[in-house]
Amino acid sequence: MTQETSSRSVPGSGPGPLTGRHALITGASSGIGAATARALCRAGATVVLTARRAERLAELQSELNAARADSATVATCDVRKAVDLARVFDAEEAAGRPVDLVVANAGLGLGVSPIQEGDPEDWSTMIDTNVKGVLHTVRAALPTLRGLGRGDLVLLGSVAGRQVYPGGNVYNATKHAVKAIYDALRLDNVGSGIRFTTVDPGMVETEFSVVRLGDQARADAVYVGMQPLRPEDVADAITYAVTRPAHVNIGEIVLWPTDQASTRDVHRSN
Numbered sequence: 001m002t003q004e005t006s007s008r009s010v011p012g013s014g015p016g017p018l019t020g021r022h023a024l025i026t027g028a029s030s031g032i033g034a035a036t037a038r039a040l041c042r043a044g045a046t047v048v049l050t051a052r053r054a055e056r057l058a059e060l061q062s063e064l065n066a067a068r069a070d071s072a073t074v075a076t077c078d079v080r081k082a083v084d085l086a087r088v089f090d091a092e093e094a095a096g097r098p099v100d101l102v103v104a105n106a107g108l109g110l111g112v113s114p115i116q117e118g119d120p121e122d123w124s125t126m127i128d129t130n131v132k133g134v135l136h137t138v139r140a141a142l143p144t145l146r147g148l149g150r151g152d153l154v155l156l157g158s159v160a161g162r163q164v165y166p167g168g169n170v171y172n173a174t175k176h177a178v179k180a181i182y183d184a185l186r187l188d189n190v191g192s193g194i195r196f197t198t199v200d201p202g203m204v205e206t207e208f209s210v211v212r213l214g215d216q217a218r219a220d221a222v223y224v225g226m227q228p229l230r231p232e233d234v235a236d237a238i239t240y241a242v243t244r245p246a247h248v249n250i251g252e253i254v255l256w257p258t259d260q261a262s263t264r265d266v267h268r269s270n
């Protein structure tokens with residue numbers, strides 16, 4: 001038995017272990033978020049794709065709806081704005097499609113300067129996106145989930161939320177905050193029937209390093225001589241967590257590339 005307990009028929013859903021589930025993914029325009037949208041859809045869920053880049057979301061929506069009609073919708077939103085998240089969750093609820101599976105994935109790193117040379121504007125963007133963005137997402141999602149008395153809230157943390165590394169400073173702090181938010185959610189909602197999961201990957205090859213370092217060549221150098229995780233590997237872990245029986249809450253998943261032993265130790269073949 002999966003966590004699905006609803007008998008309602010959601011247009012576009014099924015067949016699969018997530019048939020009847022309605023998911024919302026933040027940061028679905030790229031990387032882990034896009035791979036997760038594909039994986040959840042393949043498992044039978046309907047998905048609401050959110051991010052800032054509408055064009056990217058529209059492309060993914062077309063792909064998913066070509067595979068299964070009506071399986072994906074789009075809602076552009078900036079997780080730094082609480083009102084954006086509230087609007088999206090409220091609209092789904094008002095349309096009779098309450099979101100019962102949330103993946104709070106949107107996030108970014110900016111720069112790798114030592115803290116004494118860091119840019120406070122970059123710090124604000126990381127804190128607003130990675131910490132306040134997650135808070136805005138869970139704040140907007142919880143009334144529906146609590147009303148249903150079930151559902152999944154998955155946070156994208158990182159091994160950077162468990163270990164720090166040189167130049168990681170503020171990004172590390174934001175991901176440590178995500179771990180604290182995950183711990184707090186469990187305590188504040190015990191008995192609600194909602195499951196909480198933090199998925200904490202090591203190095204995953206996405207657009208993350210391009211955004212962080214500012215150009216493709218520097219981003220490519222991050223992965224030279226080692227095999228990073230693929231976004232699909234992380235999506236697979238998320239799918240595993242949300243397809244367990246209702247009484248099983250996979251709380252914390254830490255995924256490393258086999259070539260990575262810590263945030264500071266990476267085996268490279270050249």
Ligand SMILES: NC(=O)c1ccc[n+]([C@@H]2O[C@H](COP(=O)([O-])OP(=O)(O)OC[C@H]3O[C@@H](n4cnc5c(N)ncnc54)[C@H](OP(=O)(O)O)[C@@H]3O)[C@@H](O)[C@H]2O)c1
Nearest residue numbers: 027029030031032052053078079106107158204206207208
């Ligand atoms: N890649 C890694 O090595 C790695 C490792 C551990 C954890 N993570 C975490 O995994 C998550 C996904 O990252 P990724 O690797 O998939 O990177 P990515 O390919 O750069 O994707 C990041 C996503 O976040 C969205 N986003 C950024 N700022 C946003 C905002 N203000 N509002 C709404 N959406 C926003 C982006 O969409 P728009 O730009 O279209 O808004 C994009 O869809 C992040 O939380 C990251 O910290 C990544």
